[in-house]
Amino acid sequence: MNVSKGEKVVCEKRTYSHEFDSHQHVYGQLLFPLQGSLEIQTLRRDLQLNPDYCFYLPPECYHTFRSSERNSFLVLDMPKSYLPHHSKGMYVNLDGQWSAIRYLLMEEAKEQKGSSVALNELARYVSQKLGQSTYPSIEYIHNHFNEAITIEQLAKLEHYHPVYYSSWFEQVTGKSPKQYISDIRLQEAKRLLRETTWSVTFISHECGFSSLPSFTRWFVRLEGISPSTYRKTLN
Structure with a gap:
């Protein structure tokens, strides 16, 4: 069965251009900077995301972004069905627990072929953690x-x-x-x-x-x- 983008969990490394880009997506997205930083602008927010933090973008949040330096990010895309109701953007300090979550996601990203059961379970845990943060x-x-x-x-x-x-x-x-x-x-x-x-x-x-x-x-x-x-x- 084919699963369209936005209906499955995806975890992978991505890089971003130095040119400004703008879009929104139907899924929630969690970004972990691994190298460099990312400028992100939403209607109400304007931030520079660096490796000390991660940032959660809720579905349908229109945003503009770019990175002016060499960069690498671990990105987790989560379907709406995984997310807490009325989820909002969140800027999260990368403490011990979130650093452990990042490590587990990186391991899944290395092994991922499609959307694994382990990754789905980890995404549900991340969503629960976001709701408690x-x-x-x-x-x-x-x-x-x-x-x-x-x-x-x-x-x-x-x-x-x-x-x-x-x-x-x-x-x-x-x-x-x-x-x-x-x-x-x-x-x-x-x-x-x-x-x-x-x-x-x-x-x-x-x-x-x-x-x-x-x-x-x-x-x-x-x-x-x-x-x-x-x-x-x-x-």
């Missing part, structure tokens, strides 16, 4: 919620234009960046009030507030009671 800007928020964070900082981590970042963030999380950060701060403030004997003033600083009055006003607005009263209700 944390976006760099969201991970940054969780690690730095008690610091001043700007939209420009977060957008840069995702290689998004700042004007598009907030709408993308809301699509992913269901919340605005400001609300998301506030919710994390509230969760941490309540945890510290429950689990420590630290003063409310100290907790306010730990949660990123410059003064106790501003922390108290914020807490009352969200919880309806002051931090001190909240702590007393736990006893």
